[in-house]
Amino acid sequence: MTTNSTHHLLGNRKLIRGLNRSTVLNTILIDGPISRAALAQKIGLSPASITNLTAVLLEQDLIMETRQGESSGGRRPILLEINSESGYVAGLKLTDQHVIGALTDLSAKVLSKQITSLDGKQPEEIVDKIAVTVTALLKEAKIPRKKLRGVGLGLAGVVNADEGISRQHPFFGWRDVPLGAMLQKKIKTLVHIDNDVKALTLAELLYGAGQGVNEFLTVTIGRGVGLGIVVNGQLYRGAYGGGGEFGHIVVDPKGPICACGKTGCLEAFVAEGSLIRDGKAAVSNNKLPPFNTLDQLIDLGEAGEPAAIEIFSSAGQILGREIANLINIFNPQLLLVSGEGTRIGDLIFDSMRLAINTHVMSTLRDDTEIRVDHWGDDAWAIGAASLVLQDLFASPIHQRNVKSIEA
Numbered sequence: 001m002t003t004n005s006t007h008h009l010l011g012n013r014k015l016i017r018g019l020n021r022s023t024v025l026n027t028i029l030i031d032g033p034i035s036r037a038a039l040a041q042k043i044g045l046s047p048a049s050i051t052n053l054t055a056v057l058l059e060q061d062l063i064m065e066t067r068q069g070e071s072s073g074g075r076r077p078i079l080l081e082i083n084s085e086s087g088y089v090a091g092l093k094l095t096d097q098h099v100i101g102a103l104t105d106l107s108a109k110v111l112s113k114q115i116t117s118l119d120g121k122q123p124e125e126i127v128d129k130i131a132v133t134v135t136a137l138l139k140e141a142k143i144p145r146k147k148l149r150g151v152g153l154g155l156a157g158v159v160n161a162d163e164g165i166s167r168q169h170p171f172f173g174w175r176d177v178p179l180g181a182m183l184q185k186k187i188k189t190l191v192h193i194d195n196d197v198k199a200l201t202l203a204e205l206l207y208g209a210g211q212g213v214n215e216f217l218t219v220t221i222g223r224g225v226g227l228g229i230v231v232n233g234q235l236y237r238g239a240y241g242g243g244g245e246f247g248h249i250v251v252d253p254k255g256p257i258c259a260c261g262k263t264g265c266l267e268a269f270v271a272e273g274s275l276i277r278d279g280k281a282a283v284s285n286n287k288l289p290p291f292n293t294l295d296q297l298i299d300l301g302e303a304g305e306p307a308a309i310e311i312f313s314s315a316g317q318i319l320g321r322e323i324a325n326l327i328n329i330f331n332p333q334l335l336l337v338s339g340e341g342t343r344i345g346d347l348i349f350d351s352m353r354l355a356i357n358t359h360v361m362s363t364l365r366d367d368t369e370i371r372v373d374h375w376g377d378d379a380w381a382i383g384a385a386s387l388v389l390q391d392l393f394a395s396p397i398h399q400r401n402v403k404s405i406e407a
Helices: 005-031 036-043 047-059 123-141 180-185 197-208 272-284 292-300 306-330 340-344 346-359 377-393
Strands: 062-070 078-082 086-093 098-104 110-117 148-155 158-160 163-169 176-179 191-195 216-221 227-232 234-236 334-338 369-372
Touching: 005 047, 005 078, 005 227, 036 047, 036 078, 047 062, 047 163, 086 123, 086 369, 086 377, 098 377, 110 123, 123 148, 123 180, 123 334, 148 180, 148 377, 158 191, 163 180, 180 191, 180 234, 180 334, 180 377, 191 197, 191 377, 197 216, 197 227, 197 234, 197 334, 197 377, 216 306, 216 340, 227 306, 272 292, 272 306, 292 306, 292 340, 292 346, 306 334, 306 346, 346 369
Parallel strands: 086 148, 148 191, 216 334, 334 369
Antiparallel strands: 062 078, 086 098, 098 110, 158 163, 163 176, 216 227, 227 234
Protein backbone atom coordinates (compact mmCIF):
# COMPACT_ATOMS: atom_id res chain seq x y z
CA MET A 1 0.00 0.00 0.00
CA THR A 2 1.36 3.45 -0.90
CA THR A 3 1.93 6.21 1.61
CA ASN A 4 -0.88 8.28 0.08
CA SER A 5 -3.27 5.34 0.35
CA THR A 6 -2.30 4.81 3.97
CA HIS A 7 -2.91 8.49 4.79
CA HIS A 8 -6.25 8.34 2.98
CA LEU A 9 -7.31 5.23 4.92
CA LEU A 10 -6.22 6.71 8.24
CA GLY A 11 -8.00 9.94 7.37
CA ASN A 12 -11.20 8.06 6.60
CA ARG A 13 -10.98 6.18 9.89
CA LYS A 14 -10.43 9.40 11.80
CA LEU A 15 -13.39 11.00 10.03
CA ILE A 16 -15.65 8.03 10.78
CA ARG A 17 -14.61 8.05 14.45
CA GLY A 18 -15.33 11.77 14.59
CA LEU A 19 -18.74 11.32 12.98
CA ASN A 20 -19.62 8.51 15.37
CA ARG A 21 -18.41 10.53 18.37
CA SER A 22 -20.60 13.45 17.31
CA THR A 23 -23.61 11.18 16.80
CA VAL A 24 -23.20 9.59 20.22
CA LEU A 25 -22.66 12.94 21.96
CA ASN A 26 -25.67 14.58 20.29
CA THR A 27 -27.91 11.59 21.01
CA ILE A 28 -26.95 11.74 24.68
CA LEU A 29 -27.59 15.53 24.62
CA ILE A 30 -31.07 15.12 23.14
CA ASP A 31 -32.22 11.78 24.58
CA GLY A 32 -30.18 11.42 27.77
CA PRO A 33 -30.11 10.01 30.31
CA ILE A 34 -29.81 6.95 28.07
CA SER A 35 -28.24 3.51 28.41
CA ARG A 36 -25.46 2.18 26.21
CA ALA A 37 -27.77 -0.50 24.85
CA ALA A 38 -30.40 2.10 23.92
CA LEU A 39 -27.68 4.22 22.30
CA ALA A 40 -26.52 1.29 20.19
CA GLN A 41 -30.06 0.51 19.09
CA LYS A 42 -30.93 4.12 18.30
CA ILE A 43 -27.74 4.93 16.39
CA GLY A 44 -27.18 1.55 14.76
CA LEU A 45 -23.64 1.00 16.03
CA SER A 46 -22.40 -2.19 17.66
CA PRO A 47 -22.35 -2.40 21.47
CA ALA A 48 -18.56 -2.67 21.33
CA SER A 49 -18.30 0.59 19.33
CA ILE A 50 -20.62 2.35 21.78
CA THR A 51 -18.54 1.11 24.71
CA ASN A 52 -15.33 2.43 23.12
CA LEU A 53 -16.81 5.80 22.12
CA THR A 54 -18.44 6.44 25.48
CA ALA A 55 -15.22 5.49 27.26
CA VAL A 56 -13.43 8.28 25.39
CA LEU A 57 -16.20 10.77 26.15
CA LEU A 58 -16.10 9.79 29.82
CA GLU A 59 -12.34 10.29 29.86
CA GLN A 60 -12.82 13.73 28.27
CA ASP A 61 -15.33 14.52 31.02
CA LEU A 62 -17.99 15.44 28.44
CA ILE A 63 -20.44 12.81 29.65
CA MET A 64 -21.02 11.05 32.97
CA GLU A 65 -22.63 7.92 34.29
CA THR A 66 -25.74 8.62 36.27
CA ARG A 67 -28.61 6.75 37.91
CA GLN A 68 -29.49 3.20 36.97
CA GLY A 69 -32.29 2.69 34.47
CA GLU A 70 -35.22 0.30 34.56
CA SER A 71 -34.36 -3.37 34.16
CA SER A 72 -36.03 -5.56 31.54
CA GLY A 73 -35.10 -8.69 33.42
CA GLY A 74 -31.32 -8.53 33.75
CA ARG A 75 -28.92 -6.14 35.42
CA ARG A 76 -30.19 -2.57 35.67
CA PRO A 77 -28.39 -0.46 33.06
CA ILE A 78 -26.20 2.54 33.89
CA LEU A 79 -27.47 5.68 32.15
CA LEU A 80 -25.34 8.31 30.42
CA GLU A 81 -25.91 12.05 30.24
CA ILE A 82 -24.00 15.21 29.35
CA ASN A 83 -21.63 16.38 32.09
CA SER A 84 -22.88 19.93 32.08
CA GLU A 85 -20.37 21.09 34.68
CA SER A 86 -17.22 19.98 32.86
CA GLY A 87 -16.84 23.40 31.35
CA TYR A 88 -18.51 26.78 30.98
CA VAL A 89 -19.14 29.24 28.17
CA ALA A 90 -19.70 33.00 28.20
CA GLY A 91 -22.27 34.23 25.70
CA LEU A 92 -22.54 37.92 24.93
CA LYS A 93 -24.92 40.05 22.87
CA LEU A 94 -23.59 43.41 21.71
CA THR A 95 -26.26 46.09 21.35
CA ASP A 96 -25.80 49.75 20.50
CA GLN A 97 -25.73 50.65 24.21
CA HIS A 98 -24.85 47.53 26.23
CA VAL A 99 -23.05 44.23 26.42
CA ILE A 100 -25.58 41.64 27.62
CA GLY A 101 -23.82 38.56 29.00
CA ALA A 102 -24.68 35.14 30.35
CA LEU A 103 -22.47 32.34 31.65
CA THR A 104 -23.80 28.88 30.86
CA ASP A 105 -22.84 25.28 31.48
CA LEU A 106 -22.61 22.79 28.62
CA SER A 107 -26.37 22.28 28.59
CA ALA A 108 -26.89 26.04 28.11
CA LYS A 109 -28.22 26.49 31.65
CA VAL A 110 -27.63 30.11 32.68
CA LEU A 111 -25.54 30.48 35.86
CA SER A 112 -24.99 34.24 35.90
CA LYS A 113 -26.02 37.36 33.97
CA GLN A 114 -24.44 40.76 33.49
CA ILE A 115 -25.27 43.94 31.60
CA THR A 116 -22.42 46.39 30.97
CA SER A 117 -23.04 49.88 29.60
CA LEU A 118 -20.96 51.08 26.66
CA ASP A 119 -19.11 54.41 26.76
CA GLY A 120 -17.84 54.52 23.19
CA LYS A 121 -18.12 52.87 19.79
CA GLN A 122 -14.47 52.20 18.93
CA PRO A 123 -13.58 48.50 18.63
CA GLU A 124 -10.90 48.76 21.33
CA GLU A 125 -13.39 50.27 23.78
CA ILE A 126 -15.94 47.57 23.02
CA VAL A 127 -13.35 44.82 23.51
CA ASP A 128 -12.45 46.23 26.94
CA LYS A 129 -16.11 46.25 28.00
CA ILE A 130 -16.59 42.67 26.81
CA ALA A 131 -13.56 41.56 28.82
CA VAL A 132 -14.98 43.27 31.92
CA THR A 133 -18.30 41.50 31.39
CA VAL A 134 -16.68 38.06 31.07
CA THR A 135 -14.72 38.58 34.29
CA ALA A 136 -17.88 39.68 36.12
CA LEU A 137 -19.82 36.64 34.88
CA LEU A 138 -17.18 34.24 36.16
CA LYS A 139 -16.92 36.04 39.48
CA GLU A 140 -20.68 36.05 40.06
CA ALA A 141 -20.95 32.32 39.31
CA LYS A 142 -17.75 31.52 41.26
CA ILE A 143 -16.28 29.68 38.29
CA PRO A 144 -12.46 29.65 37.86
CA ARG A 145 -11.25 31.09 34.56
CA LYS A 146 -9.46 27.83 33.71
CA LYS A 147 -12.88 26.16 33.33
CA LEU A 148 -14.00 28.68 30.70
CA ARG A 149 -14.13 26.80 27.39
CA GLY A 150 -14.76 29.84 25.24
CA VAL A 151 -16.60 33.08 24.57
CA GLY A 152 -19.32 33.59 21.97
CA LEU A 153 -20.38 37.04 20.79
CA GLY A 154 -23.47 37.87 18.77
CA LEU A 155 -23.71 41.29 17.12
CA ALA A 156 -25.80 43.05 14.51
CA GLY A 157 -24.85 43.36 10.87
CA VAL A 158 -22.84 41.28 8.44
CA VAL A 159 -20.31 39.02 10.17
CA ASN A 160 -17.81 36.65 8.61
CA ALA A 161 -17.90 34.06 11.38
CA ASP A 162 -15.06 31.92 10.02
CA GLU A 163 -12.68 34.88 9.87
CA GLY A 164 -14.02 36.53 13.04
CA ILE A 165 -14.63 39.80 11.18
CA SER A 166 -17.42 42.32 11.65
CA ARG A 167 -17.80 43.23 7.99
CA GLN A 168 -20.48 45.88 8.49
CA HIS A 169 -21.99 47.01 11.78
CA PRO A 170 -25.15 49.14 11.43
CA PHE A 171 -24.91 50.96 14.79
CA PHE A 172 -21.18 51.63 15.12
CA GLY A 173 -20.30 52.23 11.47
CA TRP A 174 -17.62 49.51 11.50
CA ARG A 175 -16.25 48.00 8.31
CA ASP A 176 -14.04 44.88 8.32
CA VAL A 177 -13.09 44.98 12.00
CA PRO A 178 -11.16 41.82 13.12
CA LEU A 179 -13.19 41.68 16.31
CA GLY A 180 -12.69 37.96 16.94
CA ALA A 181 -8.88 38.21 16.96
CA MET A 182 -9.00 41.36 19.09
CA LEU A 183 -11.20 39.65 21.66
CA GLN A 184 -9.18 36.46 21.70
CA LYS A 185 -5.98 38.44 22.32
CA LYS A 186 -7.62 40.37 25.15
CA ILE A 187 -9.51 37.53 26.87
CA LYS A 188 -6.94 34.81 26.09
CA THR A 189 -9.45 32.09 25.32
CA LEU A 190 -11.29 30.70 22.29
CA VAL A 191 -13.67 33.27 20.77
CA HIS A 192 -16.44 32.81 18.21
CA ILE A 193 -18.39 35.76 16.80
CA ASP A 194 -21.40 35.77 14.51
CA ASN A 195 -24.49 37.72 13.57
CA ASP A 196 -26.80 37.78 16.60
CA VAL A 197 -29.82 36.31 14.79
CA LYS A 198 -27.75 33.42 13.46
CA ALA A 199 -26.52 32.80 17.01
CA LEU A 200 -30.09 32.84 18.32
CA THR A 201 -31.12 30.38 15.61
CA LEU A 202 -28.24 28.12 16.57
CA ALA A 203 -29.49 28.09 20.17
CA GLU A 204 -32.92 27.04 18.90
CA LEU A 205 -31.30 24.28 16.85
CA LEU A 206 -29.23 22.91 19.73
CA TYR A 207 -31.46 23.49 22.73
CA GLY A 208 -34.78 25.03 21.74
CA ALA A 209 -37.77 24.57 19.49
CA GLY A 210 -35.59 23.64 16.50
CA GLN A 211 -34.03 20.61 18.20
CA GLY A 212 -34.41 17.68 15.83
CA VAL A 213 -35.98 19.86 13.10
CA ASN A 214 -34.01 19.72 9.84
CA GLU A 215 -35.58 22.68 8.05
CA PHE A 216 -36.64 25.78 9.98
CA LEU A 217 -36.44 29.56 9.94
CA THR A 218 -36.17 32.09 12.75
CA VAL A 219 -37.48 35.59 12.04
CA THR A 220 -36.65 38.23 14.63
CA ILE A 221 -38.32 41.60 15.05
CA GLY A 222 -37.18 44.45 17.25
CA ARG A 223 -34.55 47.11 16.64
CA GLY A 224 -34.18 45.47 13.23
CA VAL A 225 -35.60 42.50 11.34
CA GLY A 226 -33.44 39.39 11.06
CA LEU A 227 -33.52 35.89 9.67
CA GLY A 228 -31.82 32.66 10.71
CA ILE A 229 -31.90 29.74 8.25
CA VAL A 230 -31.45 26.05 9.06
CA VAL A 231 -31.19 23.73 6.07
CA ASN A 232 -30.66 19.99 6.42
CA GLY A 233 -30.03 20.44 10.14
CA GLN A 234 -27.25 22.99 9.62
CA LEU A 235 -27.17 26.75 10.12
CA TYR A 236 -26.83 28.57 6.80
CA ARG A 237 -24.57 31.63 6.88
CA GLY A 238 -24.06 32.45 3.21
CA ALA A 239 -20.75 32.46 1.36
CA TYR A 240 -19.24 35.27 3.43
CA GLY A 241 -21.60 35.60 6.39
CA GLY A 242 -24.25 37.81 4.81
CA GLY A 243 -26.98 35.21 4.34
CA GLY A 244 -30.31 36.09 5.94
CA GLU A 245 -30.46 39.89 5.67
CA PHE A 246 -34.25 39.63 5.56
CA GLY A 247 -34.74 43.12 6.99
CA HIS A 248 -33.21 44.63 3.86
CA ILE A 249 -35.32 43.05 1.17
CA VAL A 250 -37.08 45.87 -0.68
CA VAL A 251 -40.81 46.06 0.02
CA ASP A 252 -41.41 49.35 -1.81
CA PRO A 253 -38.63 51.22 -3.69
CA LYS A 254 -40.51 54.46 -3.00
CA GLY A 255 -40.96 53.68 0.68
CA PRO A 256 -39.32 55.27 3.75
CA ILE A 257 -35.56 55.56 4.11
CA CYS A 258 -34.01 52.61 5.97
CA ALA A 259 -31.13 52.86 8.44
CA CYS A 260 -28.98 51.04 5.87
CA GLY A 261 -29.36 53.99 3.48
CA LYS A 262 -31.71 52.33 0.99
CA THR A 263 -35.40 53.11 0.65
CA GLY A 264 -38.33 50.83 1.27
CA CYS A 265 -36.60 47.98 3.15
CA LEU A 266 -38.72 45.69 5.31
CA GLU A 267 -37.08 47.22 8.41
CA ALA A 268 -38.31 50.65 7.30
CA PHE A 269 -41.86 49.39 7.81
CA VAL A 270 -41.58 46.92 10.70
CA ALA A 271 -38.61 47.74 12.96
CA GLU A 272 -39.22 49.49 16.29
CA GLY A 273 -37.88 52.82 15.07
CA SER A 274 -40.22 52.69 12.08
CA LEU A 275 -43.25 52.02 14.26
CA ILE A 276 -42.34 54.94 16.52
CA ARG A 277 -41.86 57.15 13.43
CA ASP A 278 -45.35 56.30 12.19
CA GLY A 279 -46.75 56.85 15.67
CA LYS A 280 -45.15 60.31 15.91
CA ALA A 281 -46.65 61.19 12.53
CA ALA A 282 -50.08 60.23 13.90
CA VAL A 283 -49.45 62.46 16.93
CA SER A 284 -48.63 65.36 14.59
CA ASN A 285 -51.92 64.76 12.79
CA ASN A 286 -53.81 64.73 16.11
CA LYS A 287 -54.71 61.07 15.65
CA LEU A 288 -52.81 59.92 18.75
CA PRO A 289 -51.96 61.43 22.12
CA PRO A 290 -48.26 62.14 22.72
CA PHE A 291 -45.98 59.19 23.59
CA ASN A 292 -42.23 58.57 23.79
CA THR A 293 -41.50 54.85 23.65
CA LEU A 294 -42.65 51.79 21.76
CA ASP A 295 -44.10 50.37 24.97
CA GLN A 296 -46.26 53.47 25.32
CA LEU A 297 -47.42 53.06 21.71
CA ILE A 298 -48.28 49.43 22.48
CA ASP A 299 -50.29 50.62 25.50
CA LEU A 300 -52.21 53.00 23.23
CA GLY A 301 -52.99 50.13 20.86
CA GLU A 302 -54.13 47.87 23.67
CA ALA A 303 -56.31 50.71 24.99
CA GLY A 304 -58.15 50.75 21.65
CA GLU A 305 -56.64 53.83 19.95
CA PRO A 306 -57.54 53.27 16.25
CA ALA A 307 -54.42 54.97 14.86
CA ALA A 308 -52.09 52.85 17.02
CA ILE A 309 -53.98 49.68 16.09
CA GLU A 310 -53.65 50.59 12.40
CA ILE A 311 -49.88 51.17 12.70
CA PHE A 312 -49.30 47.71 14.16
CA SER A 313 -51.81 46.04 11.86
CA SER A 314 -50.18 47.55 8.76
CA ALA A 315 -46.72 46.45 9.92
CA GLY A 316 -48.07 42.95 10.59
CA GLN A 317 -49.55 42.73 7.11
CA ILE A 318 -46.25 43.67 5.50
CA LEU A 319 -44.27 41.33 7.73
CA GLY A 320 -46.70 38.46 7.07
CA ARG A 321 -46.54 38.96 3.31
CA GLU A 322 -42.76 38.77 3.30
CA ILE A 323 -42.75 35.77 5.65
CA ALA A 324 -45.13 34.11 3.18
CA ASN A 325 -42.47 34.66 0.52
CA LEU A 326 -39.92 32.92 2.76
CA ILE A 327 -42.25 29.95 3.22
CA ASN A 328 -42.84 29.76 -0.52
CA ILE A 329 -39.07 29.73 -1.11
CA PHE A 330 -37.87 27.45 1.72
CA ASN A 331 -40.89 25.25 2.55
CA PRO A 332 -39.72 24.94 6.19
CA GLN A 333 -41.13 22.55 8.77
CA LEU A 334 -41.11 25.29 11.40
CA LEU A 335 -41.00 29.09 11.41
CA LEU A 336 -40.19 30.83 14.69
CA VAL A 337 -40.88 34.51 15.29
CA SER A 338 -38.68 35.86 18.06
CA GLY A 339 -36.92 38.95 19.34
CA GLU A 340 -37.78 41.94 21.50
CA GLY A 341 -40.63 42.94 19.19
CA THR A 342 -42.70 39.92 20.18
CA ARG A 343 -43.93 41.95 23.17
CA ILE A 344 -46.22 43.78 20.72
CA GLY A 345 -48.33 40.63 20.75
CA ASP A 346 -51.51 40.16 18.76
CA LEU A 347 -51.57 43.83 17.76
CA ILE A 348 -49.06 42.81 15.09
CA PHE A 349 -49.41 39.03 14.98
CA ASP A 350 -53.12 38.82 14.10
CA SER A 351 -52.58 40.65 10.82
CA MET A 352 -49.26 38.85 10.26
CA ARG A 353 -50.93 35.44 10.44
CA LEU A 354 -53.75 36.56 8.15
CA ALA A 355 -51.27 37.82 5.56
CA ILE A 356 -49.25 34.61 5.73
CA ASN A 357 -52.37 32.52 5.11
CA THR A 358 -53.36 34.81 2.23
CA HIS A 359 -50.03 34.78 0.40
CA VAL A 360 -48.55 31.31 1.00
CA MET A 361 -49.19 28.81 -1.78
CA SER A 362 -52.14 26.66 -0.77
CA THR A 363 -50.08 23.48 -1.26
CA LEU A 364 -47.47 24.70 1.22
CA ARG A 365 -49.75 26.39 3.76
CA ASP A 366 -50.16 23.38 6.02
CA ASP A 367 -46.51 22.29 5.79
CA THR A 368 -45.18 24.93 8.18
CA GLU A 369 -45.82 25.29 11.90
CA ILE A 370 -45.62 28.97 12.86
CA ARG A 371 -44.71 29.70 16.46
CA VAL A 372 -44.11 32.95 18.33
CA ASP A 373 -41.23 32.47 20.77
CA HIS A 374 -41.33 35.02 23.59
CA TRP A 375 -37.67 35.14 24.68
CA GLY A 376 -36.03 37.72 26.90
CA ASP A 377 -32.73 39.53 26.45
CA ASP A 378 -30.77 36.64 27.94
CA ALA A 379 -31.88 34.47 24.99
CA TRP A 380 -29.52 36.47 22.77
CA ALA A 381 -26.66 35.70 25.15
CA ILE A 382 -27.55 32.00 25.23
CA GLY A 383 -27.47 32.12 21.44
CA ALA A 384 -23.96 33.57 21.53
CA ALA A 385 -22.86 30.86 23.97
CA SER A 386 -24.14 28.31 21.47
CA LEU A 387 -21.50 29.48 18.98
CA VAL A 388 -18.94 27.82 21.25
CA LEU A 389 -21.13 24.92 22.40
CA GLN A 390 -21.82 23.98 18.79
CA ASP A 391 -18.21 23.00 18.18
CA LEU A 392 -18.29 20.53 21.07
CA PHE A 393 -21.19 18.65 19.49
CA ALA A 394 -20.57 19.20 15.76
CA SER A 395 -19.41 16.42 13.46
CA PRO A 396 -16.00 16.87 11.76
CA ILE A 397 -17.81 17.70 8.52
CA HIS A 398 -19.68 20.60 10.10
CA GLN A 399 -17.11 21.96 12.54
CA ARG A 400 -16.25 25.52 11.66
CA ASN A 401 -12.81 26.31 10.29
CA VAL A 402 -12.34 29.34 12.53
CA LYS A 403 -8.98 31.07 12.43
CA SER A 404 -7.46 31.40 15.88
CA ILE A 405 -4.45 33.13 17.35
CA GLU A 406 -2.11 32.16 20.10
CA ALA A 407 -3.39 33.28 23.48
